[in-house]
Amino acid sequence: SYELTQPPSVSVSPGQTARITCSGDALPKQYAYWYQQKPGQAPVLVIYKDSERPSGIPERFSGSSSGTTVTLTISGVQAEDEADYYCQSADSSGTYVFGGGTKLTVL
């Protein structure tokens, strides 16, 4: 299997833009997915197939892909966006992998 690498933490002031990256050699060939997890809660899918947003997820959440890196962008960050964010992908055999997670702090 392969690995996905995320920065451990990202900090941003309210109203600013947060960008969380995820790097992995297989990402040019496989889609990435992003999850938000708040303390004491189950993860929630916020982006699928690199850049698609599930229904009910605010428009300020977006995703992009470039080469071996995918990026979750949160525009106009709000206090409620403070959470852990995980990227996830899968290899051709259907084996899933998660990134190590990024703690987003809203200053």
Added chain:
Amino acid sequence: EVQLVQSGAEVKKPGESLKISCKGSGYSFTSYWIGWVRQMPGKGLEWMGIIYPGDSDTRYSPSFQGQVTISADKSISTAYLQWSSLKASDTAMYYCARRDGYNYGLDYWGQGTLVTVSS
């Protein structure tokens, strides 16, 4: 409404066996893969494996192969994760999650089952 409801918290001793459950409702249980994810205290998400209840096709993460068994009973729309001999290092929150029908995303999650293994 799609729901995955997991069984309650467990406290076990090392060496004991355990089977936790995840009951799906609000959708065709046999048509979607169900995955299991471990989260150790204060740590990140780890994919354990996945099962297709329609035919019980099961895939395991190499890290968990041989350590746990994933199964499903489609007659009662329930997936299971079981251990034959627990270790203290199995202490964690365990989540089940449904794989989206069209991609590898996990679109619905259970509430989690906390397993504590302590002597």
